Amino acid sequence: MPTPRKALVSLEYTLYYHCVSRCVRKAFLCGVDHYTGQSYEHRRDWVESRLLELAAVFAIDICAYVVMSNHLHLVLRIDVELAKHWSDIEVVTQWQKLFKGDSLNHDFVKGELLESYQQSIINKRVKEYRLRLMDISC
Secondary structure, three states: OOOOHHHHOOOOOOOEEEEEEEOOOOOOOOOEOOOOOOEOOHHHHHHHHHHHHHHHHOOEEEEEEEEOOOEEEEEEEEOHHHHHHOOHHHHHHHHHOOOOOOHHHHHHHHOOOOOHHHHHHHHHHHHHHHHHOOOOOO
16 A cells, blocks of 8 residues: 655655656546547646646745656655745735635735734644645645
8 A cells, every 4th residue: 555645755854755646547647648549738738837836836846847648757845944934924825825715814914903813823824834835745
């Protein structure tokens, strides 16, 4: 049985990881499917665009990547220092580039005054978001 990625990643030992994602059941990610003759080459640009978009949000650098016909390879570097130096507002802003967020997050980013219980909620969220923004196992 494969080991989950979150059990393999240890920032204490290395910040660099080679990740592979494969299609199953003879499916094609891009290129020409030799069984049906159908071309999926247009997907290559989609995958590349999404990878670069996600790299701009997370504290993870893409050192190298290749999109093959039925799989892709990524060499990633986790930028722990970048994530640690983000302010709390920057963390929430980065997170909301991918996820809508609720009114509490929006009020916090706008700089509105929060009640103590709201600030406590935001503090917990910021801690969780910061960890997730540098986690390749999510």
